[in-house]
Amino acid sequence: MQGPMPSDGRNPGGPARAIPDLRGNVNLPRMKPALPAATVERLPRYLRCIEQLPPSQTTISSKQLALISNLNAAGVRKDLSFLGSFGIRGVGYQVDELSTRIRRALGLTEDRAVVVVGVGNLGSALANYGGFGQRGFRIVGLYDADPAKIGRQVGGIGVRCITTLSEDAKSTEIAVAIIATPASVAQGVATLLAEAGVPSILNFAPAVLTVPDGTHLRQVDLATELQILSFYLAGG
Amino acid sequence: MQGPMPSDGRNPGGPARAIPDLRGNVNLPRMKPALPAATVERLPRYLRCIEQLPPSQTTISSKQLALISNLNAAGVRKDLSFLGSFGIRGVGYQVDELSTRIRRALGLTEDRAVVVVGVGNLGSALANYGGFGQRGFRIVGLYDADPAKIGRQVGGIGVRCITTLSEDAKSTEIAVAIIATPASVAQGVATLLAEAGVPSILNFAPAVLTVPDGTHLRQVDLATELQILSFYLAGG
DNA sequence: TAGATTGTTAATCGATTAACAATC
């Protein structure tokens, strides 16, 4: 039920034997230092903040980075310490090196192919969003189930039928699929994507999805965000 | 620098004296039982899950709710215990009552007026998104700075000039403003909104914003979400 | 009654942050 690989840890014909650790994770050849989940979630924010710095600024202290990212200076230093010990005491961090280390830690050094499923208002907005390319993400496909949309060009990309996605995934390595469909079909799409081998899904549809182990899922939900704000509005 | 109120806690002419607690928060007259932030973030998910239940199902156990919301059953019970002790041992929770209690806790019993600032692709998608009304949020205004857009109708709502927002905010009580502008102007818009007295801001622009104390800010960022997925793709 | 499930406790785990020695 969990993919075609045998789960006994044996892999006779393959390269260097993979050894599962106590938590069942496989000890991959290229081992990364574990970053705490909370740190991973903050690294993109640091990256965005240092991108907004004037080009003349070559170093930044944890204090200033904390200020502009609305976080705590000790926390900033702790987060950055996971990327190595590269700050200069009495000075701060070299902006260039900081940027490089964050990008490397997040795996932003390679280009990632992205597809968008669902070419309604939101899907079209995503297709027209220019920010992907600069950031190492490239939209390589738009998919929809509506015959009226298939074949159209949106943001310079042709819309293809969702039924062709599995086949397309064999020739193109899709890193991330963005679901921008109605809620009613989102789970079906997620299942299709997981079966097609797409490793990461970003869901914008207003539904709680379930994906098999091994597929990464993140959910962005407008109603959820509004409801959380509502709580704090109500004096919470 | 932090607004016109004196910070010494005195408020001579006002009603019942507000007493700041040790953390500087003001002890408001209508005190709610404090919900942990993590619980607040999960309540919308529970709500969404029970909305997806078949109408024939009148009760749900913490075990089933945990299953469909991808959370832990003990955690579900703990979260719900903050809403009161209303589960039935051996049976579970009445779906109706559960829904009512979550809505009440989140302050979803009153209608909230929402405005969208920035009527590009994303802003238009939001204006056309039907899900607001059902959920107690109502879009009462669209704003843009582009003369070519002002006066147009998008999703049945007229686009007004951003410069009129402060004036409009005096006659209509805006609960939430959604920023869907380019990153370059997002901070300016946030400042304008805060000064106009808008208490909550939901930012979709790819920029890290700063708002005065007392304004609630939540940020939704596509690039951030993709970068976090990238980390886990890279074997993190 | 027997079985199921809640509500709550207590253990554990992870995240945050003040403080400070090390050092630029």
Added chain:
DNA sequence: TAGATTGTTAATCGATTAACAATC
């Protein structure tokens, strides 16, 4: 050297979850 700032420790805080008595 004096001042500034890092990297790290340790205290604290908050969140998670297994376990179980209470009870439907």
